[in-house]
Amino acid sequence: MTAYDLLVVGAGITGLAAAWEASSAGARVLVVDPAAAVGGKVRTERTDGLVVEHGPDAFVAYRAAALVLVEELGLSTEVVGVRPGRTVHIRSAGRLHPIPEGMGLAVPTRLGPFVRSGLLGPGAKARAALDLVLPRQLPDADVSLGSFLRTRLGDGLVARLAQPLVGGIYGAQLDELSLDAVVPGLRADEQRHRSLLLAGLAQGRAQRRAAAGAPPGASSPFRSLARGLGSLPETLQAQLLERGATVRLGERVVALEPDGAATIVRYAARSPERVGAVVLAAGATVTADLVAAQAPDAARALREIPHGSSTVVTLAWEAAAFDAPPTSHGWLEADPAPVSGVTVSSAKWPGRAPDGVVLLRAFVPERVGALASAADRVLVAAVAEHVAGVLGAPRPPSLSRVTRWEGVMPRYAVGHLARVARTEAGLARRPTWRAAGADLRGVGMPDCIADGRRAARDALGLEASEDAATRRESA
Numbered sequence: 001m002t003a004y005d006l007l008v009v010g011a012g013i014t015g016l017a018a019a020w021e022a023s024s025a026g027a028r029v030l031v032v033d034p035a036a037a038v039g040g041k042v043r044t045e046r047t048d049g050l051v052v053e054h055g056p057d058a059f060v061a062y063r064a065a066a067l068v069l070v071e072e073l074g075l076s077t078e079v080v081g082v083r084p085g086r087t088v089h090i091r092s093a094g095r096l097h098p099i100p101e102g103m104g105l106a107v108p109t110r111l112g113p114f115v116r117s118g119l120l121g122p123g124a125k126a127r128a129a130l131d132l133v134l135p136r137q138l139p140d141a142d143v144s145l146g147s148f149l150r151t152r153l154g155d156g157l158v159a160r161l162a163q164p165l166v167g168g169i170y171g172a173q174l175d176e177l178s179l180d181a182v183v184p185g186l187r188a189d190e191q192r193h194r195s196l197l198l199a200g201l202a203q204g205r206a207q208r209r210a211a212a213g214a215p216p217g218a219s220s221p222f223r224s225l226a227r228g229l230g231s232l233p234e235t236l237q238a239q240l241l242e243r244g245a246t247v248r249l250g251e252r253v254v255a256l257e258p259d260g261a262a263t264i265v266r267y268a269a270r271s272p273e274r275v276g277a278v279v280l281a282a283g284a285t286v287t288a289d290l291v292a293a294q295a296p297d298a299a300r301a302l303r304e305i306p307h308g309s310s311t312v313v314t315l316a317w318e319a320a321a322f323d324a325p326p327t328s329h330g331w332l333e334a335d336p337a338p339v340s341g342v343t344v345s346s347a348k349w350p351g352r353a354p355d356g357v358v359l360l361r362a363f364v365p366e367r368v369g370a371l372a373s374a375a376d377r378v379l380v381a382a383v384a385e386h387v388a389g390v391l392g393a394p395r396p397p398s399l400s401r402v403t404r405w406e407g408v409m410p411r412y413a414v415g416h417l418a419r420v421a422r423t424e425a426g427l428a429r430r431p432t433w434r435a436a437g438a439d440l441r442g443v444g445m446p447d448c449i450a451d452g453r454r455a456a457r458d459a460l461g462l463e464a465s466e467d468a469a470t471r472r473e474s475a
């Protein structure tokens with residue numbers, strides 16, 4: 001007899017989604033996490049009328065998994081979209097340029113705004129246009145996103161558009177990142193259209209046809225929750241408890257041992273327990289340690305996944321401190337700067353700050369060197385000075401927060417998909433153990449949610465037809 005049908009290691013959004021999936025199927029679920037609260041990187045602080053996001057501040061709507069889960073939890077009325085009509089900028093050569101309308105992650109989907117943009121000079125635009133006539137470039141093997149984009153579209157577009165847009169998400173240089181894991185669609189685009197620009201323009205036409213008649217602003221794919229994204233893990237925890245699941249915080253899983261078809265779980269500070277299946281959602285390093293004895297090849301592949309660091313500096317000012325309070329949603333840096341980008345949360349989202357307060361958050365990447373690891377006081381002063389220089393706020397901020405995510409930001413380096421495949425192959429002899437989460441199959445929250453749910457079904461041997469959409473339709 002097992003104490004639980006499923007152990008979920010890690011109560012980040014991946015682990016909680018796995019637990020939700022399993023409990024929806026009637027399984028007895030245990031979630032274990034050494035942290036004091038659920039959510040992992042999804043962490044919201046609510047203070048003085050401010051909603052401060054220490055981790056993610058949005059999820060994309062075009063991957064359904066997050067919105068489906070939000071609906072299942074009864075949170076649909078809390079979904080908020082970005083305020084319409086305001087732009088995101090790229091700061092280049094000391095000036096803020098609006099990101100050209102229709103700019104995709106790395107390739108424009110509209111020609112006019114790209115050609116008219118002051119962000120790239122005529123030489124860089126002409127070099128990007130060379131893509132229209134270049135033959136296909138890609139070998140069968142994975143390559144770096146940076147080298148591929150540079151070959152097709154040139155250095156200028158990569159430095160001033162693709163690097164700020166994509167590199168910011170991973171806190172990494174494009175030359176470190178895998179084409180096939182980070183923007184897999186580009187390989188298919190080159191295959192089908194030969195030219196990335198032609199592929200982008202075709203996508204733009206299709207998007208405009210699909211969006212015809214939609215209200216202004218509806219085209220932004222970003223969504224959040226009225227009280228911050230922390231509402232999602234908080235509600236998951238509450239509803240899991242209502243369903244009889246156990247969420248054990250402040251406890252660490254230190255070993256997993258097979259016991260017939262079941263698994264003995266060993267903890268840092270309590271007696272072992274027997275469980276039926278396991279979802280490993282605590283990141284690649286912890287997963288590697290837990291599976292090393294049974295699946296050494298999987299552990300090796302997991303340990304090869306590199307991780308970086310990123311620091312979020314949140315600042316708030318009275319709006320009166322600014323010459324003119326910012327209306328932009330924020331900017332990404334193409335210039336050398338102590339930050340890779342700034343989100344003006346109070347301009348981007350409704351309800352993030354009381355009227356008259358400007359709330360923003362800046363990302364300090366590892367590559368800024370010593371400053372990234374400087375004391376909070378030094379870091380806040382440097383970021384505030386930079387932001388004030390760009391926006392014109394002579395006074396110091398009235399609130400500051402520093403959140404350091406050290407060594408936990410996965411980097412999908414060239415060959416990432418092969419490492420994921422080796423992890424799966426290495427774990428194949430323990431089919432009730434499944435690894436999931438941001439280190440493997442997508443860093444975005446919808447990807448993590450979908451992966452957690454899939455892992456729970458696979459670990460428990462449930463049919464895929466038990467998926468959320470089917471259950472909702474039959475409910």
Ligand SMILES: Cc1cc2nc3c(=O)[nH]c(=O)nc-3n(C[C@H](O)[C@H](O)[C@H](O)COP(=O)(O)OP(=O)(O)OC[C@H]3O[C@@H](n4cnc5c(N)ncnc54)[C@H](O)[C@@H]3O)c2cc1C
Binds near residue numbers: 033251408437438
């Ligand atoms: C600053 C920042 C901004 C981001 N912005 C966005 C965004 O805007 N949109 C978006 O979609 N994504 C964003 N992301 C990415 C997204 O937040 C993460 O990829 C996602 O939350 C990861 O979820 P996870 O559950 O896989 O991992 P995690 O959240 O890292 O959770 C892992 C959990 O495992 C626990 N754990 C560790 N060791 C053990 C152990 N031995 N036993 C049990 N548990 C253990 C940890 O305490 C943690 O709770 C951002 C991330 C960061 C850091």
